[in-house]
Amino acid sequence: MRKKFLQRNVSFFKPIIISVSLLGFFAFSLCWEGYGQVLKGTAHAESLSTPKATWKVLHIMSYHSPWKWTDDQLSGFKDALNGLDIEYKVFQMDTKRKSSEEWKQKVGKEARELIESWKPDLVYTNDDNAQEYVAKYFVNSDIPFVFSGVNADPQKYGFVGSRNNTGVLEQEHFVESVQLLREIVPKVHKIAVIFDEDPTWLGVMERMKANLDKLSGIEFISWETIKTFEQFKHRMNALQTQADAVALLGIFTFTDETGKNVPYTEVLRWTADNSRLPDFSFWKDRISYGTLCTVTVSGYEQGLAAGKIARGILVDGKSPADYPMKPTVKGEPVISLVRANRLGIKIKSGILLTAEIINTFEWEK
Numbered sequence: 510m511r512k513k514f515l516q517r518n519v520s521f522f523k524p525i526i527i528s529v530s531l532l533g534f535f536a537f538s539l540c541w542e543g544y545g546q547v548l549k550g551t552a553h554a555e556s557l558s559t560p561k562a563t564w565k566v567l568h569i570m571s572y573h574s575p576w577k578w579t580d581d582q583l584s585g586f587k588d589a590l591n592g593l594d595i596e597y598k599v600f601q602m603d604t605k606r607k608s609s610e611e612w613k614q615k616v617g618k619e620a621r622e623l624i625e626s627w628k629p630d631l632v633y634t635n636d637d638n639a640q641e642y643v644a645k646y647f648v649n650s651d652i653p654f655v656f657s658g659v660n661a662d663p664q665k666y667g668f669v670g671s672r673n674n675t676g677v678l679e680q681e682h683f684v685e686s687v688q689l690l691r692e693i694v695p696k697v698h699k700i701a702v703i704f705d706e707d708p709t710w711l712g713v714m715e716r717m718k719a720n721l722d723k724l725s726g727i728e729f730i731s732w733e734t735i736k737t738f739e740q741f742k743h744r745m746n747a748l749q750t751q752a753d754a755v756a757l758l759g760i761f762t763f764t765d766e767t768g769k770n771v772p773y774t775e776v777l778r779w780t781a782d783n784s785r786l787p788d789f790s791f792w793k794d795r796i797s798y799g800t801l802c803t804v805t806v807s808g809y810e811q812g813l814a815a816g817k818i819a820r821g822i823l824v825d826g827k828s829p830a831d832y833p834m835k836p837t838v839k840g841e842p843v844i845s846l847v848r849a850n851r852l853g854i855k856i857k858s859g860i861l862l863t864a865e866i867i868n869t870f871e872w873e874k
Contacts, residue, residue: 563594564823567629569620569643571636571658573603577794581808582635582657582815589816593824598627604638606770608707608762617642624652631655631819634676635812637709640666649673653822653829657815658808661712663834675829677814680836681713681791684723685804689842690754690789691727692860693802693849697787701731701752703741705759710734713758713791738763738771745784755788757800774798778872781848796843797871801852802864804840811837841865 568586572579583599600623602616620643624632629652634644636658644654645666656676668674691697702717704710714732721729730752735741741763748755760776780788781799790796793805814837821827842864849856 563596564630565596565598565627566590566631566633566819567624567627568597568599568633569635569639570599570601570603571634571638572605573601574599576605577797578658578792578808579635582812585809585812585814586633586657586816586819587812589813590820590823593820598623598629602638602642605761606772608770613638613642621646628652631823633657633815633819635659635815636679637661640668641708644668644674647673653819655815655819655822655829657811660709668834672828672830675818675832675834677811677818678834678836679806679811680716681806682804682840683717683791684720685840685842686789686791686802687724687727689802689804689844689860689864690787693844693856694754694787694854697753698726699728699730699751699753700756701748701754702729702733702756703744703758703760704732704734705762706734706736707759707762710759734759735763738765738776741776742779742783745780745786749785752786755784755786757788757790757795774871778870781851781870785852787852787854793841793843793865796845796867799845799848799870801848801854802842802844804842807837807839807841810839843867845870 568583570579570583574580574583587597600620602613602620604613604616607616617638620639624643624647632644632647632652632654634640634654634656637660640656640659640661644656645668647654648667648671650673652673654674654676656674658679659676660679663669663674663676663678666674687700702714704714721727733744735744741760745755757777757780760773761770763771763776765771777795777798777800787801789802790800791803791806793803793808796803796805818829818832821832822829843866844856844861844864845867846856846861847867847869
């Protein structure tokens with residue numbers, strides 16, 4: 510009886526069975542294909558999110574090491590990249606101690622050749638000569654460049670609008686430094702400004718002049734570019750009766766009677782020994798060698814800000830063009846108490862409590 514029932518109804522159930530089987534097969538196929546896409550998508554996401562194991566970073570110094578300004582920038586940069594596996598290579602252009610155009614061209618070419626041969630994942634350049642003689646030759650290349658300590662307008666180097674250049678501008682605390690000087694020596698009214706021949710100072714001078722209206726009761730009696738150490742000494746002697754204070758900015762490329770560069774530390778020591786005028790600058794290292802005071806640009810903060818940008822480029826895959834080129838804003842008051850004592854200046858305790866105090870000349874340590 511059962512056999513006859515199945516025989517009579519098999520033609521009825523057969524299409525249904527086949528349809529259900531096919532439906533199940535297609536459903537399984539779709540599920541498997543979807544699962545495969547999930548696996549594929551997961552692998553792709555992991556490949557995007559997994560950072561590269563090791564990066565090569567080339568640091569091109571405009572100047573040299575050991576020098577606090579340069580070393581502080583690199584220290585801040587490395588701290589911002591802490592925890593990453595990075596192979597660093599450092600190239601020192603040494604253009605403060607060797608300031609001729611011939612040397613800058615030669616060492617700039619060597620740095621560019623190193624970039625081509627070593628093929629870094631990122632180049633960190635600091636100060637203007639590294640931009641002028643190296644970085645500007647790689648504008649819109651595939652290698653990201655991050656700078657710090659740049660005084661000039663980035664447009665000078667072709668960085669504005671480029672896809673691979675960004676960084677941190679160095680804009681001095683001019684108004685704040687003059688105000689600190691006047692707190693220390695209220696009688697200051699006439700100030701002379703000294704530069705050397707380095708083109709870096711053109712941008713500094715422009716920014717200073719643009720902010721003169723923020724300083725009342727102050728007259729800047731001269732803006733002088735000096736070539737030799739002998740010329741500097743002669744001019745400083747004359748200023749003793751012409752000015753109330755001196756801004757010692759460019760003091761690196763002075764030459765002696767043989768044409769050899771005179772170290773800036775020697776220039777500052779001579780000044781501390783021979784000048785009775787209070788002086789100021791914009792960088793902390795000058796204070797250790799006898800300059801009276803500054804509200805300094807922080808080299809560490811410059812490097813730290815540049816390092817944060819580099820981290821975003823290397824780890825997060827951001828474009829340098831995503832980062833605006835802007836200055837750090839933190840300034841640090843620094844006073845040489847030993848120089849103040851030599852000049853017979855009594856500084857109020859309230860001023861000393863707000864500043865870092867230098868108690869000895871560097872050459873006495």
